[in-house]
Amino acid sequence: MGDPAGVGPEVIARAWSDERIHGWCRPVVIGHPEIMHRAVKLIGAEIDVVEISQPEGAAPKPSLMPCLKSVADSALETPPCQTDARGGQAAYDALVAAARLALAGRVRAIVTAPLNKAALWQAGHEYPGHTELLAELCGVRDFAMMLYLAPDEQVRGPAGLGVIHVTLHTALRRVFDQLSSDAILTKIRLADAAMRGLKQAAPRIGVCALNPHAGEEGLFGDEERRLIAPAVELARREGIDVDGPHPADTLLVRARAGEFDGVVAMYHDQGHIALKLLGFHRAVNITLGLPIVRTSVAHGTAFDLAWRGVADPSSMLEAVRVASLLAAGRVK
Numbered sequence: 001m002g003d004p005a006g007v008g009p010e011v012i013a014r015a016w017s018d019e020r021i022h023g024w025c026r027p028v029v030i031g032h033p034e035i036m037h038r039a040v041k042l043i044g045a046e047i048d049v050v051e052i053s054q055p056e057g058a059a060p061k062p063s064l065m066p067c068l069k070s071v072a073d074s075a076l077e078t079p080p081c082q083t084d085a086r087g088g089q090a091a092y093d094a095l096v097a098a099a100r101l102a103l104a105g106r107v108r109a110i111v112t113a114p115l116n117k118a119a120l121w122q123a124g125h126e127y128p129g130h131t132e133l134l135a136e137l138c139g140v141r142d143f144a145m146m147l148y149l150a151p152d153e154q155v156r157g158p159a160g161l162g163v164i165h166v167t168l169h170t171a172l173r174r175v176f177d178q179l180s181s182d183a184i185l186t187k188i189r190l191a192d193a194a195m196r197g198l199k200q201a202a203p204r205i206g207v208c209a210l211n212p213h214a215g216e217e218g219l220f221g222d223e224e225r226r227l228i229a230p231a232v233e234l235a236r237r238e239g240i241d242v243d244g245p246h247p248a249d250t251l252l253v254r255a256r257a258g259e260f261d262g263v264v265a266m267y268h269d270q271g272h273i274a275l276k277l278l279g280f281h282r283a284v285n286i287t288l289g290l291p292i293v294r295t296s297v298a299h300g301t302a303f304d305l306a307w308r309g310v311a312d313p314s315s316m317l318e319a320v321r322v323a324s325l326l327a328a329g330r331v332k
Contacts (some may be wrong), residue, residue, distance in 0.1 A: 001031025001094045001113055004078045005087040006301025006310040008113025009039035014313035015320060017045050019062050023206040024324040028055045030098045032071040042309050055107055070097035080307040088119030090096050092177065095130065099137045102292035108327040110295035111319045116301045125152045127170030130286050134294055144288035147275045147298055148322065154278050156258035159200035163263045164288065175267045179223060184231035190288040191262040192240045206260035207232055207244030208270055214247045221286055239325035281314035283323045294324040
């Protein structure tokens with residue numbers, strides 16, 4: 001459900017009204033039934049929200065929303081459109097409940113609505129975001145965030161375009177200390193595996209440089225020669241079709257045209273800005289390296305739009321669609 005102060009409940013309600021999701025999967029909401037009832041009322045939809053105690057046996061349909069209550073009633077007092085510890089706690093509780101269901105095999109995938117990182121910290125949960133919290137819950141160390149766009153007139157690759165980040169939710173000044181050849185190699189491997197999971201049999205991976213003009217032969221930095229190029233060479237020896245480091249500004253142009261299926265970016269905004277310019281409302285966040293399927297919307301809580309009845313559910317719809325495809329691919 002995400003943070004109840006944000007757009008999460010509304011985009012879920014709007015997506016629920018779209019009959020396509022009921023063809024993709026059998027959805028169940030993890031959160032608080034009353035908050036979802038408020039969101040349904042906000043958009044004027046004819047959907048009955050029904051509290052359930054377990055996901056098995058739920059019978060969702062466009063007019064009926066099963067909601068597994070995993071959030072305390074204190075969430076009902078969360079003030080809309082602002083940072084509050086009660087909203088952070090509600091988002092945390094819903095996420096933990098969903099992850100545990102997925103780890104137990106009781107749901108096939110989880111799709112998360114946005115949380116507010118400051119509210120999460122106010123509630124005492126000091127994680128940079130969903131990705132790091134899920135990695136801890138799943139007990140994994142090698143993980144990554146991938147922003148993904150399905151193929152269309154903007155993205156010409158046959159499997160779409162995925163952008164994976166070596167560093168993520170950290171201050172820019174700390175990126176240089178967190179980069180290593182090992183970290184870059186891990187993300188190249190995850191990028192290759194992720195694009196194969198999205199039905200690209202032999203994905204081609206491009207790796208971004210860190211510095212302008214890929215360091216210009218060391219004039220603007222030596223990270224390309226010292227850290228990135230060795231990781232690329234090691235990945236090639238493993239049989240991965242990877243090339244780089246390339247200047248980030250031109251690499252993303254080439255990837256959009258279909259030359260690369262996946263791109264490894266060195267830091268958050270290097271990858272996020274480009275992909276969101278290509279398709280902000282269609283982008284999906286996929287967590288790589290987990291033993292479960294997790295996708296998310298590619299936007300935040302949007303307090304400036306929340307509870308006004310104007311939120312766009314496009315990213316939520318696409319996140320559900322991609323999660324359904326990934327879950328189907330995990331069937332042995």
